Amino acid sequence: MSKNLWFKVLVALVFVGAALVWVLSVAMPDKFHNINLSWVIAAACALLGFLFILRGFVDKTLTFIKKFYVIVGCALIVAAVLALVGTIIDNKLVLPIIALGITVAALTSILVVGGKKWDTADNQKVGYKDYRQRKKDGEKF
8 A cells, every 4th residue: 555545544544533432422421421522632633643744754755745744743733732721721821832833843844854945946956057058058948
């Protein structure tokens, strides 16, 4: 199987697991009385976030797509933390947690691409010849 298919299957399994836990908590409230919907959302967002970050590290595509995966993964992890805000964390810590999540996402996206720029122009590459140099050398366009 390809990595793309594995990623899709794992994401689907996270959604199926979250839906299953939610259904069980509603159908059998006596056995699952301490499971809250915010806990299910937090767990699903955290798992999806780690999957997206992992895909950003192992993907062999363009650097801006790798950065996109990592930033989406970090945003999902911040969403998981914010889903727990109502149950555990004091409201004064929300903005510092968001700021920390943004900075960690930026740092991780820089690390995943190794600091490479994805939008370098042709004239910045070594050995580039502009129009006049190619015309002078007689190269075909």
